[in-house]
Amino acid sequence: DGGITQSPKYLFRKEGxxxxxxxxxxxxxxxxxxxxxxxxxxxxLIYYSQIVNDxxxxxxxEGYSVSREKKESFPLTVTSAQKxxxxxxxxxxxxxxxxxxxxxxxRLSIL
Amino acid sequence: EDKVVQSPLSLVVxxxxxxxxNCSYEVTNFRSLLWYKQEKKAPTFLFMLTSSGIEKKSGRLxxxxxxxxxxxxxxxTATQTGDSAVYLCAVPNAGGTSxxxxxxxxxTILTVHP
Numbered sequence: 001d002g003g004i005t006q007s008p009k010y011l012f013r014k015e016g017x018x019x020x021x022x023x024x025x026x027x028x029x030x031x032x033x034x035x036x037x038x039x040x041x042x043x044x045l046i047y048y049s050q051i052v053n054d055x056x057x058x059x060x061x062e063g064y065s066v067s068r069e070k071k072e073s074f075p076l077t078v079t080s081a082q083k084x085x086x087x088x089x090x091x092x093x094x095x096x097x098x099x100x101x102x103x104x105x106x107r108l109s110i111l
Numbered sequence: 112e113d114k115v116v117q118s119p120l121s122l123v124v125x126x127x128x129x130x131x132x133n134c135s136y137e138v139t140n141f142r143s144l145l146w147y148k149q150e151k152k153a154p155t156f157l158f159m160l161t162s163s164g165i166e167k168k169s170g171r172l173x174x175x176x177x178x179x180x181x182x183x184x185x186x187x188t189a190t191q192t193g194d195s196a197v198y199l200c201a202v203p204n205a206g207g208t209s210x211x212x213x214x215x216x217x218x219t220i221l222t223v224h225p
Contacts, residue, residue, distance in 0.1 A: 033212075040120065040217055041217060042115075042216050042217045045212060045213070090153070090154070099159060100156075100213065103153055105152055105153065
């Protein structure tokens with residue numbers, strides 16, 4: 001079945017460590033997005049990419065990095081510069097005038 | 112800066128009740144407003160609204176947009192425990208494609224007791 005796969009479902013980060021969250025889609029969508037969800041704050045956009053090898057910062061990009069080397073993949077790295085990384089991270093994709101489809105998310109916690 | 116505000120932030124009802132969720136927005140170059148339902152994991156798409164006064168309906172859920180007063184409501188009739196979820200409202204940002212960068216509201220947490 002077509003969809004968006006995020007892994008891992010749960011991730012723990014130590015102080016000073018970079019961690020990478022995976023997002024893969026087989027929907028042939030052009031655009032992909034990363035959101036962060038904190039309690040009571042809805043979803044906030046971290047980075048997005050409209051085409052391969054191109055991406056733009058969202059509203060809260062500091063402390064995060066991304067790459068888009070393949071259409072199907074849009075990994076997110078949470079760097080040690082992100083001082084409050086504990087959150088639920090959601091990846092989404094879309095194409096044309098269709099609504100965004102979301103993955104099941106990765107819950108990141110600090111050890 | 113685009114802004115989306117949802118109310119109430121949380122709501123507790125009993126099965127069979129009818130609920131109304133609100134979403135107000137301030138956005139440059141309005142294109143559409145979207146409603147999503149989130150049950151612990153991935154938000155799932157419910158409705159997309161572009162025109163004022165035209166109701167979208169799916170089973171017990173319905174939604175309508177008022178572009179003059181800049182708000183939308185999501186109604187759920189005869190609620191069931193399976194309706195318990197976070198309901199998210201979102202609008203595409205100025206400069207984005209029709210369904211590109213989205214600004215989300217805080218969400219309304221709906222709890223339906225048996």
